[in-house]
Amino acid sequence: MWYSLVCTDVAESLPLRKATRPAHLQRLEVLRDAGRLLVAGPNPSIDSEDPGEAGFSGSIIIAEFDSLAAAQEWAAQDPYQVAGIYASVSVKPYKKVLP
Secondary structure: OEEEEEEEEOOOOHHHHHHHHHHHHHHHHHHHHOOOEEEEEEEEOOOOOOOHHHOEEEEEEEEEOOOHHHHHHHHHOOHHHHOOOEEEEEEEEEOOOOO
């Protein structure tokens, strides 16, 4: 089943995001390569694809897991979560309807 992970950053997360990004992306690429990643990306803090020093306010990931518990465990081990970038992570079942 698909699960949505809605992640909210702590304030001033950009320097830590930059340092942790390679490990975070590597983990997402494993899901992608297994055909289990629907979408993943950050939420810019301002209305711009490249927010520069304004940074990001969080991330959204929609991926396939065997259960809610498995999705929660994966989220808890994400490098951004471990590094303290995320202030909170909400994991919920997701039903893909379109496209």
